[in-house]
Amino acid sequence: MANISFSMQIAEFIAKTKANQDLVVRAITMKIDNKLVQRSPVGDAKYWKHKPPPGYAGGRFRANWQLSIGSPSAGVRDLIDKDGSATIAAHGSVISAAKAGDVIYLVNNLPYAKRIEEGWSRQAPIGVVGLTVLEFQKIVDKAVLELRGGTSESDFAQGYSTYKL
Numbered sequence: 001m002a003n004i005s006f007s008m009q010i011a012e013f014i015a016k017t018k019a020n021q022d023l024v025v026r027a028i029t030m031k032i033d034n035k036l037v038q039r040s041p042v043g044d045a046k047y048w049k050h051k052p053p054p055g056y057a058g059g060r061f062r063a064n065w066q067l068s069i070g071s072p073s074a075g076v077r078d079l080i081d082k083d084g085s086a087t088i089a090a091h092g093s094v095i096s097a098a099k100a101g102d103v104i105y106l107v108n109n110l111p112y113a114k115r116i117e118e119g120w121s122r123q124a125p126i127g128v129v130g131l132t133v134l135e136f137q138k139i140v141d142k143a144v145l146e147l148r149g150g151t152s153e154s155d156f157a158q159g160y161s162t163y164k165l
Contacts, residue, residue, distance in 0.1 A: 020147055021100035027143040029067070029095050029104055035132045035139075036106060037065050037084040041116060041123035058082060061116065064108045067091040069098060072105040 043058030045051070063081035066073035081087045098104055112120075117127040 024143050024147055025100050026095050026098050028139055029098055031139045032132055033067060033091050036128055037062055037087050039124060039128045041121040042082050061110055063087050064110050066107050067094045068105045069102045072107045076109050
């Protein structure tokens with residue numbers, strides 16, 4: 001019977017570990033999504049050399065961040081989202097379905113997205129994606145730390161050595 005009990009404990013540990021991996025993936029995806037959307041510039045015609053087209057409203061770039069699993073989204077969205085909240089909310093259901101091992105895409109297919117990334121915006125002079133990529137490791141570390149309930153890496157490692165795990 002002891003072997004069955006031990007086997008069940010191992011199975012529970014494996015299930016918990018897999019669930020934790022999924023939680024970390026979701027937390028990382030959510031943080032990256034938030035950074036990309038919130039860092040995205042919103043057109044402000046008062047800085048433009050020419051008048052905007054009739055009916056212009058800034059926020060199209062923010063609204064065009066598309067999040068998907070398995071394959072990148074194609075096309076552009078005819079939406080405006082000045083503060084980014086609707087875009088982030090729309091991504092919630094995709095993020096909640098994300099699992100460890102999934103390939104997750106965050107794309108912006110607007111034709112001027114590359115120009116924004118190359119610094120053509122006063123609001124994002126060094127782009128949006130590159131800056132987020134530079135922060136990736138910090139985002140991952142923070143997500144893992146939060147999952148551990150604030151246990152530092154050294155304390156976590158000490159626990160492993162103490163219990164000879």
